[in-house]
């Protein structure tokens with residue numbers, strides 16, 4: 445956290461890396477002490493395939509070798525890494541496939557949709573979902589106290605890989621990279637489930653004993669996919685049914701690859717909305733860790749010339765999330781910027797979508813803002829390359 449002044453990039457990882465979950469499970473969790481059927485909800489599911497394996501890999505000291513070996517395992521059709529324990533290799537062989545229900549036509553359309561709608565997706569994932577993640581207390585606490593929390597830029601860059609690979613044309617095809625990225629992420633989450641409970645700092649603030657349940661992953665999905673879906677509809681962006689279905693499908697496959705059992709993955713947007721209303725909406729609340737993370741993330745963005753002031757950025761976050769969230773995070777008000785955002789943004793959308801012939805005077809300012817954000821999300825702000833995902837072997841020290 446100390447070296448933020450040197451940090452130059454904010455990436456889609458900001459949205460995706462701050463993922464985590466607060467307390468979704470509680471909304472529909474079993475009554476206290478209940479056992480049996482109620483105890484099989486997603487809040488009681490972690491990852492039976494990856495968790496014991498990663499506990500073994502960490503305690504056996506195999507992680508550095510795995511990190512080295514899998515650096516060159518990038519494309520979906522790359523051979524599995526060699527030089528790793530046979531058990532790890534066998535696990536990857538088992539999980540590194542698309543589910544039988546994956547629909548290539550929908551995945552292709554989703555990739556095309558991501559490309560066509562990248563402007564709004566960057567804004568919404570980056571400033572909406574990314575900052576929303578800081579008011580999901582479980583997420584904020586686990587991100588803050590895991591090893592990656594100590595260096596947000598690196599974390600953002602690494603996590604960016606997930607969003608970038610998901611949004612790439614051909615992401616799910618043999619030459620794409622998403623299946624590998626998702627599998628690496630699943631392994632990192634399994635490592636975190638082993639490591640974080642050993643952190644006295646995390647234990648002191650957590651309301652759970654093992655982080656990142658299947659319910660937590662679903663909450664994160666809602667803070668990303670379902671949130672974006674809602675906003676595109678709210679903003680009346682042309683968004684035909686086939687795009688909606690394809691976008692949902694890409695997230696269904698992503699969530700599956702992260703280890704969430706099929707029966708808990710929403711099958712329609714209506715089901716996703718119902719689940720989000722139960723799991724995500726009621727649990728949003730500030731935490732010490734979240735406030736600090738939000739400040740860091742917005743600070744990172746503010747260090748880069750986005751052609752707008754920090755006041756504008758604060759107000760944009762308030763606009764896409766709510767004043768309540770803005771107040772929780774202590775985002776200073778800038779009423780002139782607030783008025784601008786609230787009038788210029790809808791006008792910008794109408795003009796951009798060809799729904800109004802009137803070009804708002806602020807068009808270029810907003811366009812520049814979006815382009816700068818997009819560049820950051822695409823990680824061109826730093827090396828131009830995505831940072832490889834590596835398995836942590838410890839937690840944040842303090």
Ligand code: HEM
Pocket residue numbers: 460461463464465466582583586587590591592593599600602603604605606629632633636655656657660661662664665702833834835836
């Ligand atoms: C790591 C994405 C759910 C907490 C990662 C990474 C990615 C990722 C790409 C690896 C990059 C890195 O090491 O920073 C996602 C996605 C999710 C999800 C797409 C769901 C849709 C969750 C949840 C939590 C969580 C529910 C916690 C409540 C973490 C933590 C790390 C991590 C603590 C490790 C960071 C470190 O290296 O210390 N996630 N994640 N994630 N994720 Fe997630």
